[in-house]
Amino acid sequence: MNGEAWKFAQLDEFWDHYQPLSPWGKDEAQARAVLVDGPVIESRLDDIDAVLSLIEALAAEPSALDRLSYHLRRMPRVPLERKDAYEVLELFQFKKFMANYRGVALTLRAHAAVSCWLPPLVESSPVGLLALELDRSGSDPETFYIADTYDATLVVARAGIAAADQAIGAERVKAEAATRLEFGLSFDGREFIVAPRDVARTMAEAGGRWTVEPYDDTRYIVRIAPSVAAMDAMADRARFLEDERAAEARVVARISAVAGNAIPELLAMVAAVTRFDRARAGAVLARQFGMSRPRLDSRVTKLVGARLVPCADECERLGLSYTPLSTEFGADAIVLFGSNMGGKTVVLKTLIFMQLLAQTGNFVPATHFGTRVYARVEYVGELAGERLTGLSGFGLELWRLIAARTAGAPGGALLAFDELARTTGSHEAEALLSAVVEAYATAHGDRAFFATHFRGVARIPGVEYRRMRGLDRAAAGTHLGLLSGEASGAAGHRDTPPLAERLAGINRSMCYEVLPDDGADTESDALAIAEFLGLEKNLVERARYYLTKGGTYGVV
Amino acid sequence: MLDRAEDFMGKVTFVTGPEKHCGKTTFMNRAAELARRGARASGRPGPALLTAGYDGESRDFLSGARKPAVPVCAGDLVLTTERFARPCLPEIIDVLPGHTALGRLCIARARRASVVALVGPDGNSQIAWAIDRIVAEGLTDTVLVDGAINRITQVATIGSARFVYVLRVDRGTLGQALARVRRIGMLTALPVAAAREGSQAYWLDDALTAETVARLPATARQVVVDDLTKVFLGDSELLAFVRERALLVRRSISFGGFVVSCRGLADQEFAAALDDERLAEMIAFNPYEPAMEMVA
Numbered sequence: 125m126n127g128e129a130w131k132f133a134q135l136d137e138f139w140d141h142y143q144p145l146s147p148w149g150k151d152e153a154q155a156r157a158v159l160v161d162g163p164v165i166e167s168r169l170d171d172i173d174a175v176l177s178l179i180e181a182l183a184a185e186p187s188a189l190d191r192l193s194y195h196l197r198r199m200p201r202v203p204l205e206r207k208d209a210y211e212v213l214e215l216f217q218f219k220k221f222m223a224n225y226r227g228v229a230l231t232l233r234a235h236a237a238v239s240c241w242l243p244p245l246v247e248s249s250p251v252g253l254l255a256l257e258l259d260r261s262g263s264d265p266e267t268f269y270i271a272d273t274y275d276a277t278l279v280v281a282r283a284g285i286a287a288a289d290q291a292i293g294a295e296r297v298k299a300e301a302a303t304r305l306e307f308g309l310s311f312d313g314r315e316f317i318v319a320p321r322d323v324a325r326t327m328a329e330a331g332g333r334w335t336v337e338p339y340d341d342t343r344y345i346v347r348i349a350p351s352v353a354a355m356d357a358m359a360d361r362a363r364f365l366e367d368e369r370a371a372e373a374r375v376v377a378r379i380s381a382v383a384g385n386a387i388p389e390l391l392a393m394v395a396a397v398t399r400f401d402r403a404r405a406g407a408v409l410a411r412q413f414g415m416s417r418p419r420l421d422s423r424v425t426k427l428v429g430a431r432l433v434p435c436a437d438e439c440e441r442l443g444l445s446y447t448p449l450s451t452e453f454g455a456d457a458i459v460l461f462g463s464n465m466g467g468k469t470v471v472l473k474t475l476i477f478m479q480l481l482a483q484t485g486n487f488v489p490a491t492h493f494g495t496r497v498y499a500r501v502e503y504v505g506e507l508a509g510e511r512l513t514g515l516s517g518f519g520l521e522l523w524r525l526i527a528a529r530t531a532g533a534p535g536g537a538l539l540a541f542d543e544l545a546r547t548t549g550s551h552e553a554e555a556l557l558s559a560v561v562e563a564y565a566t567a568h569g570d571r572a573f574f575a576t577h578f579r580g581v582a583r584i585p586g587v588e589y590r591r592m593r594g595l596d597r598a599a600a601g602t603h604l605g606l607l608s609g610e611a612s613g614a615a616g617h618r619d620t621p622p623l624a625e626r627l628a629g630i631n632r633s634m635c636y637e638v639l640p641d642d643g644a645d646t647e648s649d650a651l652a653i654a655e656f657l658g659l660e661k662n663l664v665e666r667a668r669y670y671l672t673k674g675g676t677y678g679v680v
Numbered sequence: 681m682l683d684r685a686e687d688f689m690g691k692v693t694f695v696t697g698p699e700k701h702c703g704k705t706t707f708m709n710r711a712a713e714l715a716r717r718g719a720r721a722s723g724r725p726g727p728a729l730l731t732a733g734y735d736g737e738s739r740d741f742l743s744g745a746r747k748p749a750v751p752v753c754a755g756d757l758v759l760t761t762e763r764f765a766r767p768c769l770p771e772i773i774d775v776l777p778g779h780t781a782l783g784r785l786c787i788a789r790a791r792r793a794s795v796v797a798l799v800g801p802d803g804n805s806q807i808a809w810a811i812d813r814i815v816a817e818g819l820t821d822t823v824l825v826d827g828a829i830n831r832i833t834q835v836a837t838i839g840s841a842r843f844v845y846v847l848r849v850d851r852g853t854l855g856q857a858l859a860r861v862r863r864i865g866m867l868t869a870l871p872v873a874a875a876r877e878g879s880q881a882y883w884l885d886d887a888l889t890a891e892t893v894a895r896l897p898a899t900a901r902q903v904v905v906d907d908l909t910k911v912f913l914g915d916s917e918l919l920a921f922v923r924e925r926a927l928l929v930r931r932s933i934s935f936g937g938f939v940v941s942c943r944g945l946a947d948q949e950f951a952a953a954l955d956d957e958r959l960a961e962m963i964a965f966n967p968y969e970p971a972m973e974m975v976a
Contacts (some may be wrong), residue, residue: 200774211762211784212762212772213772213775213784213786216775263789266773267773268771269770269771269791282769289792289793308972308973309972309973310973311970313713313717314713314970315709316968317968318966340850340944341944342946
């Protein structure tokens with residue numbers, strides 16, 4: 125259910141900005157875990173605070189921040205289970221991990237609040253011993269090979285291989301020179317050459333120094349046959365290679381034993397890196413979007429200057445203004461009225477966005493967000509572009525409602541109902557909505573928000589009724605007059621001005637503010653919006669007539 | 681052409697070809713030797729040797745069928761499994777994400793001369809990742825990639841890469857080889873389209889196939905595809921297409937030339953049959969067939 129709330133709140137569009145750099149940080153980001161343990165969330169928020177202070181302290185030393193990112197990004201996954209024998213690649217990964225761990229720890233060493241998360245390697249500890257072992261090889265702190273220094277046999281075997289290679293190479297040079305001198309053909313380092321048939325045949329008859337095979341009817345492939353000295357060297361090489369293999373296996377087994385002992389410490393180091401990486405990503409995100417720490421001890425749900433970032437971004441792209449949300453809710457059930465385009469769905473999205481983000485252990489894009497931790501954060505409604513086989517929109521809503529009602533868990537739920545039952549008849553829809561609102565108003569522990577434009581929802585004690593301020597009709601009227609004046613025909617002609625301009629006009633005249641609702645106002649902004657979009661004036665006037673007369677036929 | 685160190689040094693070169701056993705690996709070995717000598721002479725790092733895709737060729741390796749081995753020297757970089765790199769005493773520099781059927785892949789520096797088998801990753805993105813790691817971190821600027829069979833798509837994923845096209849020709853395949861050379865010659869010469877904004881051309885987001893051609897509006901006189909790797913028309917279909925419409929690419933891919941190994945016919949016969957001076961200038965013949973020197 126969190127997943128649907130996550131989608132509804134468009135959190136994925138924002139989550140792309142959250143960028144841990146280590147493999148484990150990336151895993152966590154990918155998992156999109158919503159936490160339900162208050163102290164764990166608070167501790168993660170403390171970590172972000174600590175890294176924010178660190179970033180501030182390092183402001184004069186930007187290269188230090190780059191270094192931190194560099195080392196985190198280079199950390200490889202390491203095997204975290206004990207094995208009898210690790211692969212050479214795994215030993216390399218241990219080494220590279222520790223080199224970059226040291227890089228992070230070293231950069232942080234002067235910053236006690238964070239450096240205590242990543243203690244330096246102690247030489248005498250199992251992981252320190254592993255580092256010592258692995259540092260005996262490699263041309264830089266991150267690379268690894270099984271160096272001669274690990275085993276005396278390796279020195280002998282590799283010297284033998286080198287001597288054999290030298291002998292084989294010398295024989296090859298001699299043979300190439302002979303080929304050039306005797307036949308004018310240059311191998312020049314090639315494994316074989318293609319030579320004219322007559323020449324190749326002569327070479328084949330020259331005492332077995334070359335091997336030849338037909339290439340086509342005029343040419344042969346010629347290879348240099350190894351001399352006796354070269355064959356002896358090859359045999360030596362094969363023997364030394366066997367010695368080398370055996371010695372390498374011994375080295376791998378020995379280092380593996382050291383690595384196995386270090387696994388508990390390595391696990392702790394990975395956890396420390398993950399903690400720092402997660403907090404760094406959270407702090408970078410917080411700075412990028414001017415975010416603040418959520419308050420998780422609030423009885424009321426309070427938002428001040430809360431920005432639904434994907435919506436704000438979209439408004440910016442469309443050249444529309446975006447109004448951050450500032451409001452407060454205290455009841456267990458809140459009904460929010462508003463016309464189409466009035467912003468009530470955005471209010472729901474903003475609430476869910478802030479709540480989910482806070483429960484990932486991150487700051488939120490708001491001046492203030494007061495809330496508490498909920499065991500579940502759920503959305504009940506249709507998602508954009510969603511079609512479920514065999515279920516109508518209403519069926520899908522009910523399916524989700526049933527799931528939400530039956531998924532009780534200690535800790536309560538924050539629920540957002542967007543236009544519940546909007547696809548069914550208004551009379552029954554209002555009745556159903558009233559019943560659901562009533563159920564949540566009396567079920568303490570949850571907090572449920574209902575966005576609707578059904579004005580006939582029952583007024584139930586304990587429920588908070590709110591409405592969007594909606595259209596500033598005076599401003600809209602002025603704007604409408606302006607647009608009508610530009611139109612060539614009757615006011616409200618559908619073709620001019622264009623729809624985009626009219627929508628922008630509505631946006632400019634809409635007040636995205638949450639107000640108390642006393643139930644007195646019968647008309648939402650639907651008719652005004654219809655007029656503003658260009659519906660014929662007489663139709664709008666007749667609609668207003670029927671609205672006030674309760675549907676009774678009459679002539680003005 | 682394609683026979684000097686400078687032809688490969690400082691470049692990312694994909695060695696591609698139309699089929700198995702057309703001589704790609706053998707040519708790469710020669711190119712590597714030339715690049716290695718150039719590197720030694722100029723004090724630069726040795727070449728990096730990679731293979732892209734292992735479908736047919738690695739199975740040959742697994743089944744024991746003959747596959748040209750790759751000689752490496754100390755200082756060369758290779759992309760393969762640690763086990764297959766072991767003969768060259770590899771110093772592990774990085775490990776590629778994920779696994780292949782033959783094990784995990786690593787970028788390693790050879791610490792002694794030996795012969796190794798290269799193993800490539802499954803996808804183009806991993807080849808791009810490895811090349812970026814090698815070039816961007818200054819490990820070397822000379823990279824040779826043994827291309828997969830019948831695929832040059834991987835070239836498009838590396839912005840600075842170019843490809844060479846290796847083919848083996850005999851009398852029976854002469855006509856097909858000539859058609860292939862002309863087709864590649866035509867594709868590598870496709871003009872680059874100007875900006876999409878305000879363009880009158882038809883911009884095709886898919887590949888150009890017989891199906892997409894059938895769906896093109898009759899009014900589309902100019903058709904733009906991403907790059908030459910998105911053209912999946914056969915020789916005759918392509919010729920028919922360019923007779924009717926102009927074909928352009930959004931991005932060109934550098935071409936290093938053809939390497940043609942003739943068997944049963946002389947190089948001059950091939951050039952004469954091609955009868956195209958522009959294309960003939962792009963051809964290098966069998967690099968394993970040295971000219972005879974005067975014997976004293």
